[in-house]
Amino acid sequence: xxxxxxxxxxxxxxxxxxxxxxxxxxxxxxxxxxxxxxxxxxxxxxxxxxxxxxxxxxxxxxxxxxxxxxxxxxxxxxxxxxxxxxxxxxxxxxxxxxxxxxxxxxxxxxxxxxxxxxxxxxxxxxxxxxxxxxxxxxxxxxxxxxxxxxxxxxxxxxxxxxxxxxxxxxxxxxxxxxxxxxxxxxxxxxxxxxxxxxxxxxxxxxxxxxxxxxxxx
Amino acid sequence: xxxxxxxxxxxxxxxxxxxxxxxxxxxxxxxxxxxxxxxxxxxxxxxxxxxxxxxxxxxxxxxxxxxxxxxxxxxxxx
Numbered sequence: 358x359x360x361x362x363x364x365x366x367x368x369x370x371x372x373x374x375x376x377x378x379x380x381x382x383x384x385x386x387x388x389x390x391x392x393x394x395x396x397x398x399x400x401x402x403x404x405x406x407x408x409x410x411x412x413x414x415x416x417x418x419x420x421x422x423x424x425x426x427x428x429x430x431x432x433x434x435x436x437x438x439x440x441x442x443x444x445x446x447x448x449x450x451x452x453x454x455x456x457x458x459x460x461x462x463x464x465x466x467x468x469x470x471x472x473x474x475x476x477x478x479x480x481x482x483x484x485x486x487x488x489x490x491x492x493x494x495x496x497x498x499x500x501x502x503x504x505x506x507x508x509x510x511x512x513x514x515x516x517x518x519x520x521x522x523x524x525x526x527x528x529x530x531x532x533x534x535x536x537x538x539x540x541x542x543x544x545x546x547x548x549x550x551x552x553x554x555x556x557x558x559x560x561x562x563x564x565x566x567x568x569x570x571x572x573x574x
Numbered sequence: 575x576x577x578x579x580x581x582x583x584x585x586x587x588x589x590x591x592x593x594x595x596x597x598x599x600x601x602x603x604x605x606x607x608x609x610x611x612x613x614x615x616x617x618x619x620x621x622x623x624x625x626x627x628x629x630x631x632x633x634x635x636x637x638x639x640x641x642x643x644x645x646x647x648x649x650x651x652x
Contacts, residue, residue, distance in 0.1 A: 369611025423609050434609060457607050481607030481632055488601035488615075499603075549598035553606060555643060556636035 359571040361386045361515065362415040364406050365397040366422050366432040370492060371484055375421040375455055377494035378504040382419065382511050389515055391417075391571070401431040407438075410446045416571045417451045417514055424456025424477075427463050440466040449473045451520060451569050453511055457481040460562050468565030474520045476510070480560035483553035499547075502538060503554055506530040514571060521567040531558040588623060591637045595620050607632060 363383055367376040376397065386393040394413065396405055401422070410418070420437065422430040428439040438447060440463045448471025454460070460477035467475040483503065490497035510527035514520070535558060538551040595616060603613035607629050614622070622630035 370613060371605040371611035423611070480636065481629075483607075483636075484605040484613075486603035486605070486613050488603050546599045546602050549595075549602050550604070552637045552640035553604055555640040556606075556632075559636075559639060559643075 358390060358392050359416040360392040360394070360413050361417045361571070362406070362409055362413070362419070363393070363395045363397070364401040364418075364420045364422065364431055364437065365395065366401040366430075367398050368433055372421065372423075373492075374484060374486070374494050374497075374500055374504065378500075378508055379419065379421060379455075379511075382508060382515065385512055386515050391515065399432050401437075403431060403435050403437045406431060407443060407446060410450070415450055418447065418453070419511055420452065420454045420456065422456050424454060424459040424463075424482075426458050426461035429454045429456045429459045429463065429477075438463065438467075445470065447471075447473065447475065451514060451571065452476065453514070454478075455482065455507055458560075460560070460564060464562070464564045472566055472569070474563055474565040474567065474569040476520065476524065476561075476563045478557065478560040479562055480556050482560075483556050485550040485553055498544070499550055502534040502550070503557065506534065506557075517570055519567065520563045520569045524561065524563050528558060528561065531561070587634055587638050590641075591634045592620060592623055594637060595623065595633075 365376050365379055366372050383395045394409055420429050423434050428436045431437045444463060444466035447467045450473045452475050454477035458478060458481055460479045464475040464477050485499045485503055487497040487499040494500060506527045509530050510523050513523035513526050535551050535554050538547045541547050598616045600616050602616050605613045619633060623633055
């Protein structure tokens, strides 16, 4: 049985979207029979997340949160993992950091001395929102173009595909979505979101072991 | 390329991006690199670019790369 850890803060408008979209990944992980540890809202804090990583050594980790080149954060923007303090605790896991630019410095530090992989973004992660959705993610016809490729990536990892295969599938969906947003006449504002999704597309990278899969331990 | 030419090129990129952003509806909403998690509307995006903030510089970079991607054919024929 593989062990999967989710860190899902929800304390602002952007993170509420990531929280909502990752709910189905928690369910999928459970349905697939993985040992699923979901820490959300105030439980997505440094003490809780790092102690779970040290104790359970998860095969796969999803870290939602704000980020920077050297770190990824949790609830109320508390730093959970930073390149200066504790990158080694992720070294042998497959980690997906759904945050801004953490693949610039933190990612290379994580994979330097391990067999795992760090998937993240070299640029700021952009999220477009439908102004008519009243900030209800389920009603949002724009956010899905940004977050469904991210979910495809992680669900592919949950289903046992390699890191490389999962990245290829997610990038294909991103390209399709960028093309759709760039060319559709179904809603006039669509083309203005496309460059931001392109930033996510070009910034998404996998560092370390490209052949890594969730193995049964 | 001289320093002056580089500056002109950067200004030109910024003007292209500002003009593209001005074409967008006022109420587009984008979250992009801001730690407070707020979504920026068109005028706020324009303000970031005009003021050369870190976010503004990144907006220029991705908008220009997006336009270049068409020249490279990255998004076509998929």
